[in-house]
Amino acid sequence: xxxxxxxxxxxxxxxxxxxxxxxxxxxxxxxxxxxxxxxxxxxxxxxxxxxxxxxxxxxxxxxxxxxxxxxxxxxxxxxxxxxxxxxxxxxxxxxxxxxxxxxxxxxxxxxxxxxxxxxxxxxxxxxxxxxxxxxxxxxxxxxxxxxx
Numbered sequence: 610x611x612x613x614x615x616x617x618x619x620x621x622x623x624x625x626x627x628x629x630x631x632x633x634x635x636x637x638x639x640x641x642x643x644x645x646x647x648x649x650x651x652x653x654x655x656x657x658x659x660x661x662x663x664x665x666x667x668x669x670x671x672x673x674x675x676x677x678x679x680x681x682x683x684x685x686x687x688x689x690x691x692x693x694x695x696x697x698x699x700x701x702x703x704x705x706x707x708x709x710x711x712x713x714x715x716x717x718x719x720x721x722x723x724x725x726x727x728x729x730x731x732x733x734x735x736x737x738x739x740x741x742x743x744x745x746x747x748x749x750x751x752x753x754x755x756x757x
Contacts, residue, residue, distance in 0.1 A: 639698050641710070645691035649684050656680060663740050672735040676728040683721035690717050 656677065665673055690713075702710065733744060 640696050642691055642694040642696045645694055649687050662743050669735050672732040676732045679725045679728045683724045687717055687721055
């Protein structure tokens with residue numbers, strides 16, 4: 610079907626310049642700071658979603674509050690690191706730069722996980738089997754191995 614609009618109102622055209630040009634364009638528009646802040650915002654939103662899904666009992670609120678305080682403190686530290694990132698990239702970073710940036714992000718994330726782990730495990734221990742089943746499932750958007 611030549612010139613098909615496929616419901617979009619204009620004919621589809623192959624991207625000019627191919628894949629390398631598209632990658633370079635995405636990198637020019639890429640903001641490491643915005644990406645970092647977006648990841649943190651999603652984690653904060655996921656906590657609010659989780660709290661609602663767990664439907665906590667009054668005797669579990671204290672464990673949740675302890676976890677939430679630790680998670681909020683970890684998020685604040687991550688936000689501070691995000692603030693030091695560039696708001697845009699003029700040229701695509703080299704492999705070595707990307708590797709180092711990824712390493713730093715992973716270290717920061719590990720620090721957050723370690724800071725939150727004790728309170729999260731205490732919260733998990735206070736949950737009912739039905740509530741634990743909610744946490745035991747892979748999170749939405751995650752990879753579900755073996756599921757088609």
